[in-house]
Amino acid sequence: MTDDETSQPTTHDEPIDGDELTDEERRVLANVAGILRKIKYGTVVLVVQDGKVVQIEMAEKFRLR
Amino acid sequence: MSRAATRTRDQPAGAPAASTISVRDLGMTRTRPSGEQVPAFEGLTFDIARGEFVTLIGPSGSGKTSTLGVIAGLERPTHGEVLVDGRPVTGPGPDRALLFQEPALFPWLSVRGNIELALRLANVPPGERQERAGTWLARVEVDRSTDRQPHELSAGMRQRVALARALACDPPILLGDEPFGALDALARERLQDIVQRERMERAGRTTFLFATHNAREAVLLADRVLVMSAAPGRLLEEFRIDAHRPRTLDDVLVARVVSEIHDLLIGQLEESSS
Secondary structure: OOOHHOOOOOOOOOOOOHHHHOHHHHHHHHHHHHHHHHOOOEEEEEEOOOOEEEEEEEEEEEOOO | OOOOOOOOOOOOOOOOOOOEEEEEEEEEEEEOOOOOEEEEEEEEEEEEOOOOOOEEEEEOOHHHHHHHHHHHOOOOEEEEEEEOOEOOOOOOOOOOOEOOOOOOOOOOOOOOHHHHHHHHHOOHHHHHHHHHHHHHHHOOOOOOOOOOOHOOOHHHHHHHHHHHHHOOOOOEEEEEEEOOOOHHHHHOOOOOOHHHHHHHHOOOOOEEEEEEEOOOHHHOOOOOOEEOOOOOOEEEEEEEEOOOOOOOOHHHHHHHHHHHHHHHHHHHHHHHHH
């Protein structure tokens, strides 16, 4: 594994080419990107029901000390 | 798809508004029997927005109870101040209801009598008291025991009555000092469910601040969890949780944040014992 690869999130599937995304998938990813631009440390969870993302939840962590 | 499932909904017309809490560089020093001065907690600064639910978690002795005591106006800080709606707290007031670990019900009054007395002290007109007490006892599922006395109830039921007594008076702020800490697991879960439901339905009418040493409870209930260090208590980390309610311990996000907070607290215990 190269240094570049170690900085990527872990996934078991090949990423889909951007041109193949459906409008719904773009909407979901745009929502996720909006969250990722705001948080520095935390967790984002997608809740999927019947093949659709029904909820995006997040927890953001701040160090105060 | 809704992301901001926990955001406070619009406040109903005519409903009393929740209050804001600002804690500014709060600190308290305690005097040991030997005369030695030891800091209980120090440098606490945080804000709680109107209608927000915040939990304060930390190891025993981190100063959670004393912090709540200062906000309730029952204790005086050595340093700093607390503002409620921008006004300094100088003593207890009806704007801040407090739930203790022990329900502190009047033993000579019936369950209903306890609620009605609180409503009388809150200047609720006599004609309204009976109906309001009945409504709240139903909301906390004690409506079949309204004429019993507190000693006839289980610990969980007594704490539900205490919760109903506090919320029946529509307080702008509800403070909880480990309110479910003495209950068995099932009773605690029922109360957590009831509190979650009230948080959802009160729509910004009450601001909640609960102290707990239970990471699961902290994450289930809160919009924000503030983690305190071992004594002297300082703020270590803050978790902002934007997740659908009602939450359960099986929720992936809940489990993940509980685990992170748990690790933080274990680290604090190890640090303080080394």
